[in-house]
Every structure is written in structure tokens, then in C-alpha cells.
Amino acid sequence: MSSTEPRTAGLNTMQKHRNITIERLEKFVQEGQFDDVNLTATLWKHRPESKFVTLQVYSVPDLKRIPFDDAIKGKFVDTHVGESFGPTWSTHWFKVTVDVPYEFANEEVVLVFDSSSEAMIWSTDGEPLTGLTGGGGQERHVDYRLTSKAKGGDHFELYIEVASNEIFGAGHGGFMNPPQTDRYYRLNSADIGVKNNTAHALKQDLDILIGLVKHLPSDSQTSSDALYTANRVVNIVHPDDPKTVEEATKVTDEFFASRRDTGYSLHQITAVGNCHIDTAWLWPFDETKRKAARSWSRQIGLLDEFPRSTFAASQAQQFEWVESLYPELFKKMKKYAKDGRFIPIGGTWVEMDCNMPSGEALCRQFLYGQRYFESRFGARCKVFWLPDTFGYSAQLPQIVREADLRYFFTQKLSWNNINRFPHTSFLWAGLDGTSVLTHFSPADTYTAQVNVEEVTRAVTNNKDKTYSNKSLLLYGNGDGGGGPLPAMLYRLERLKNLQGLPATAKSGHPQDFYEELEKTSKDLVTWKGELYFELHRGTYTSQAKIKKGNRKSELLLRDVEILSALCCATKGVDYNAKFYDEIAETGGVMRKRAFEKLAQSFSSTDSSARALTVFNSTSWERQNEVVAVDLSLLGDVSATSFAQRSSDGTHGLVLVAAANKIGSFSVATLDLKALSQEFVPVTGRKNDQYFAAPLGFLHSFLKVITTNVDDLIDTVDGQYVLVDETKQQLVTVDNELITVIFDSHGRLRSFVDKSEGREIVAPGFLGNVFKIYEDIPLFWDAWDVEVYHLEKGWDAGVGTLEVLEKGPLRAVLQVKHPLTKHSTLTQKIIINARSKLIEFDTHVDWHENRKFLKVEFPVNITQDIATYETQFGYIQRPTHYNNSWDLARFEVCGHKFADFSEFGYGVALLNDCKYGYAVHGNVMRLSLLRSPKAPDFHADMGEHTFRYALYPHKGAFLESDVVKAGYEFNVPLVVSSASASKPIDQQYFKVDKSNLVLDTVKVAEDSADGKQIVLRFYEAYGGRGVARVDTALNIKSAVISNIMEDDKDDVEVKDGGFSIGFGPFKVITVKLYLA
């Protein structure tokens, strides 16, 4: 009698209680309740036991992460299962000795090592074998196969490196919370056992069957067949009789065999294993290096075991870590990469944020990433791969194509919390119109588990069925690493072509998927511009110091690079800053050194001639700026040489005046003494008397100028900036362009542009008002600010105003605010002599809990859109909440400026290190500081300094010079005391079209002698033209290039310069070959 037949007479057949039957099935496979009587009881032939394993441990002191060779020399002591190891972030090396008992002969023996934390198994000769993930959850993976066929009496020795953290760090009472630093992790098991592989497979089969029951339509044949089959399995299996497991497996095998390879379904899935590893998240940076090794070593093992599977890994930085720290593992990765199964992907250095980095920073992600992949794996990546970042800049399509990639993958917009993104496979067109074939995995995840639900969702959620029947499925645990588990690969085999499912699936290479999509799709629709992410809008502001460091570093390194490139390009000057070699030094030191080297090329140093040398790294002339010169640089120069000193006496002020008498782009001698009247046409006034300001410098792009400090003469006898404190409670500051009135709290009462006769402050409102908003998001504390925060805000405490400086070159007001009971703000309000700009130089001591500080300017402008700077251009967003897509953008990212213009006039709000803006109605808001408590409990507490400015301008944005104003506010003229025996005036580049910005000047990556210079231009306003570029460098030839610095078309060099045509928002790279 077969056991599939009733053992007693009169048993019922399956009744029509669908839901009760489904629950019965679920109870049968679950772990936890009923373990001893359900399928769980069958999973082991020999249950794991610790008695065959001996353990010793070496706990590394001081939370150090040490190499294998050092670890094995540690002092190991006996230990055992049940002990706990910590504290958080500490490392414990286990020496594991296994003696396999004779009863395991001929069996596959596995080690089960569960440290409740992450771990890596090493061979005794230092080869990383596989990563383990202890504890519970879907990431759990604690098995390692010691042998597929034991002899009995086998002896194994291994080392296991245990990290005292879980896959998502060590959050206190929740993974996202600040880490609990005193956590200890219990060693739950260090056992060997023999799995019942048939039972394990049966468990996967039942999971799939239950998935078919639940996720296919209940009236479908396959759902019903699956229900019947799974229920039959439950009836067959008696946990104490292994034969019944085998019988049940025959039933499931038959179910799948009779339904497999039944032809292609109408939707085709390409399945790619991956384990997304956040380079920085809930664990120390050094842990990321180990995560990469743990994850990838495990995946190499799975590629062996499942010979059709593929695995994609991104981020050149993580590859470089593994290459240098785990060379043996890296060799294996290269071997599988050759077969197209371990797939380097993405083309970038890390999976970067795409909101805040500058245009050039994004270019460098690809330049360094692609170069790395090409040098190690012989090819550049074609797929830009960014599953988990928080919005996608409108310039990315152009940058992606210019970096020699063709395709783009993400799924993150499925996290939108207001609108559902309408496309799956589409063309994404950037600011300049360049488009890139884009696919969002319709399973809406990059951590798919490979189940029926995901496969069906890939079809139901394919929003472009009309145009394509293909999709990608990214499976494998992620964020903290991990990747696919064997069970996922087993399920993929079962599901890949199963009748009744709406899709077939096969393992594949993402690039092949895109090429196929490109060939077979038809009439794909186009999405133009930014892929705004409707979540995580707080990230523009949280961790303000990192944002500040980002902006400052980008622009400081830009200066260093320009100066360094010019040194290389200049005969006899040898200075090539190697950023990554010298990054330990401050950028400021590097800039100073490069600047001094370059200045020396003009004349020999003469210590008797004191001079100031000024460097302007922007691609236009600078004038009407007040430069503060550090008096300590000037030795014995009398401070009275200056028309004005800073209120603290440390700086002398110099007005950079407008004049252009020295031949452009030439080295010239500037004799200020002789020319002072002619060169200093700046005028001031008092009682209608006009007079000359004391000193002018002449500046244009990349011009180095020296003047003798001795020539600074104080001839000013009157006020240039007028400060009037006579009106009750009000302070008026006046120069020839504007009149501004502040109240006694530093709030802007009135701002009149004299030439236009306009009041800028909205009638009845005050500007420069600090607002505090309650800022309690729904879950992701540091990431999210939610739309309702705008409903609950109040004015911060008002301050008191005093006048620090009254001119003639600048006025400085100082206001002190007690913002709240806990936080204070001190602000210097600065107005220069010949400028319409008001600068707010701000210091905040910030101690809040879930409060958001913003500054607001209600302005006299009416317009439905505002303009925000983005990478190599700008984007415009609505200033109203008409529909849900408008509303979703209640907080947006901008770089150096946001502009709000109507016909004929506009106002820009500039900043030097902020990224969060919101222009709504007629109110311009800049986001200043947040105070989230997780994952960093101390985020943004303490002192902050930042600057912002209000800059009104004639003409709407397109007619304005706001792009330049944004740069100038962020890129100060560099003033050095570098001495030279004669004045110098050297201009290196001139661009004759004001909308074409020369942003980058660098030595080409492959130019060993520094004689190939790469220039990167961008069109900043959305216009076109032909620009003439003149240069003092001795050019032999020039080519149009790209981000990868490939040589493309020749550019005709004529009269020491060249002409280039350009279109709206184009990023143009030109490579110069110097003589």
C-alpha cells in the first residue's frame, strides 16, 4: 500500500474552504509555532549539534578591524555556544575545529554558525570563503557546506571573523535609530549537521505553490491546481517518516514538470542577482569594506552552485577595497566577470546622490568609475545603475551619454509618497534634450526574493505594456549587502517558465536586457527633465556640515585644479596637485601653493616689494566687489592705508573697481600709482559730492595681478555706504543703487532698487524672517520632511540690531536672535558700496528636537514658476500647489541660487552651502537647519555658519546675471601676499559669450607630462551660439572630447584660440594639446 493512499478508510477529500486551506498550508511551512510537527521537523537528517565543534576566540581590542594575517597571531582562548560577544562594532576571530562523526559518512555536512551578527568564514591559509548573516529576518544565511560527501572522521579547521553588528547596524530599539554602542551578540550556534535537502526543496516548492494560490486570480486553473497540490503534500507528509517527504516531492515535481517550458508567456523577465551595499549608512565606513567582501564571496560560491545565474555589482570604490584588501577574492571576481556572470555595473565611483553634487562632481563619478572598470575588467559599463538614490538630476541623461553609457536603471521612484510615476520603460530626456533608454523594474524593488507575487507584479505593474513586454527583476537582499540566497536561485529555476504565470523569467546580463529592449520596444514615450523623488526631501538640509563641506570642497578643489593645470601648462612650473595623494592636506594649502608657484613664473621673488596678487577663477571679469585683505599678510603696511577696515581691525577693505585698460589676455605691467585716477573710477557720494574710492584692481578670468601695497592711499573723506540710525527703531542703508531699511530685529522692512524705482519686499510683509517649523516625519527621521510641516510654524524669537561698520566701502549690521529657548542666531548683514546684493553672514548655535529652521522673504513678484540652479543649468518648478505633482514639490533642491522673476525684474536668493528651497506664492524660503534624532542622535546640534544673500536684478532670469552672481557669492577672489618684483597681469582664457561658462580646467587623466588640458564648458541659460575661446596657452591642436576624455572631432585652432558652437544646456568638453 502506497502512503499516498488513505491509511484508514473514510477520510475526507479537500473541502471547499479555500481560506482555511490556505492557512493550513501556511502553518505547515512556517517556522515558530508547530515546528515539531510540521515541515520544519523534517529539514534535517542529523540536527545541528555543537559537540563536534571546538571553538577558540580572539577578541580584537579597541574596536579594531585587522587583517587575517594579524588576526591569526592573536591570543585565542576557549569559548562555546551561548557566550555573547561585543561591544558593538568590535571584532572577534574564531578558530573553528570540526571533527565529523562516522555516522555522517557519505553525507553532505554543513556548518551552521549563527553569531546573531555578520561574519566571514576564512580558510586557514587566508582565503575568504563566504559571508554569513546571523540572526533572524529574510537576510539570515548561516550555513556553510564543509563537504558534499563526508568520509566520517574528517577534520576541518576554519577561521570566522565575527563583526559585532547586524546587517543594518546596531540601532537602539529599531534599525534606523542611533546605534546602541554596548550591545553584545550571542553565539547561537556553531554546529554541524546534515540537511534533508529534499525537505528543503519541498519547502521552497510549497512556498511557490502558496504564492500561486494567493497571487494568481482565485478563479484561475493554476491557482486551484496549486491549492490542491499543496494540500495534498500536507496530507502526505508525516514528519517522522522521511519517505513521505520524498513521496510529497514527487507530487510537487510532477506539478512543476507538467507545467514547465510550455512556451513563452507574453511578459519576459530578465532576472539579475544583486546585493545593493550602501557605501555609508548605519555602520562605520570600514564595515562597508567587509560587507563587500562578505557579500561577494558568498555570491561567487552561488555562481558555482547555480551555473546559469548572474550577479551584478556596482560602485568602483567597493571593488577597489576588495581588490586591495581581499586580492584572492578579487581574482575570482575577475574570472567570473570574463564569463559575463559576475557583472561590474553602473560606471560610477559610488552610487552617489544626484541632487546635490555639482555638474563636475557628477562627471567625475563617471570618469573615475568608468576608468576603474575599464582598467580592471577590460570594458566600460553601458548601464548607469542607481537603484537607491533620492532623485535624478535633469542633466543626467547628457552626462550619462557623455560618459559613454547608454542605459539607465532605477526603481526608487516607486517610493514616491504622493504620485505614482507613470512609466516603466521609457526614454528619459534631459535638460538639453539628450535621451537615455530607461527602465524602472516593475517589481518595484531591488531586493526581490523571487516569488510569485513579484513575478505577477512585474506584469501588472508594467506601465508600458503597450510598448514593451520586458522587464528586469533585481533579486537578492540589499542595502546592508547580502545578496541572493540559495533558496531564491532554487525558486528562480522553478518559476522561470511555468504555465499559469503571466511571465517567464531567465537569468541574464542587464546590458543584454537593454539591447533587447531597444530592439523590440516600439514608440516608447519620453519623460522630460528631472526625475523628482517624492520622498526624503529633508536630505537637502540634514547634516548641514556635510553639505557645507560638499559645496566648499567642490569649489576649492576646482580652484586648486585650475591653478595646478595652469602650472602644468606653463613652461618651467612644475606643480600638479594629485588630489587623492594630497587630500590629507587642506585644499586651502594646496591652492596657496599652486597659486604661489604660478605667480613665481612671472618674475623672481623680491622680498623687498610687498604686493598683493589676486586670482579670479571664474570665466568672466569681476568688479565692484569689496575684498577683505588680511592685514597680517601685509607686514608693516599701515592699516590706515585702507579706506576702511573691518570692525575687528583685522582686515583692510579694497574695492575691486571697474576698469579695463590693460590689454586683455596679456601679461601687463600695472603701475597703479601712475594710473590711479584713471584706474579707479568708482564713485561715492555724500551731500551730493562725488569722489573716487581709493584703489582699483583690474580683474578678468584667470588673471593674476600684483599691485604694490605701498600704493594704497587713503583719500576718502566721506561715506560711501550711508547708514542712518536716526529713525526710530529702523536702520537705513543706502548706496547709489539701493536703499534698504531694517527694523530693530534685523528684519527687512523695505528694499528699494533706486534705478528701477521698485520696492522688493511684498507690501505689509517683512523679509529675512526666521521661521521655526515642527518637523516630525512619518518614519525616516533624518531623511524626510513632510508636507504638513508647513501647517505648523511660527516666527523665531526676534533679535536686537547694532551697526558695526558704516562705510565707506561696506556697511555691516549685526543682529542677535534668541531663536528659541535653546538656540541662538547671530547675523552680520553686509551691504557693499557698488552692489545691489545684501549678504547675510549667519552663525547659529542650534539645540533643537525635530524643528526646522528656515528664512523667508516675501517678495513683490508674481509668477507661477521659480528657477533653481541644478548641475550645469537650472530647472523651473511651480510656485503653486494646483495639482498633486505640484504639491509634491513643496521642498526642492537647488544649488547656488533660486530665482523668482516676472517680466522685467527678478530676485535671486543665493546661498553658500544650502540645498533646500521652497518658493511658494510670493514667499522665497531657504531651508537652514533640521534637528532629526535618527540615525544620528546628535545630528546638526551645535554651531553652524553659513551665508545667503538677496540679489535683485533688472530683467527676468533669462536676462539676468544670476548665474554669475551665484558663482561670485561662492567663489571669492583669491588674494595672496605672493611677492613679485614687478606687477603682473596674465589672462589665460577668455570666452566671448556670457551664457557659456568655462567651469573646469584640468590636466587630462592620461597626460603624463601635463601638456594635455581638458576644458569643460556648459551653456547656462538655455540658449545657443558660437563662442570664441582665446587662451594664452600655446595650443598645438584641439579636439572635441567627452567626459571620458576620448578624442572626437578636431577643432580648428586659429590665432591661438578656437571657436565652438553650442546649444541649450550643452556640456562641451574640449581637449587641448599644448606645444
Ligand SMILES: [Zn+2]
Ligand atoms: Zn541603499
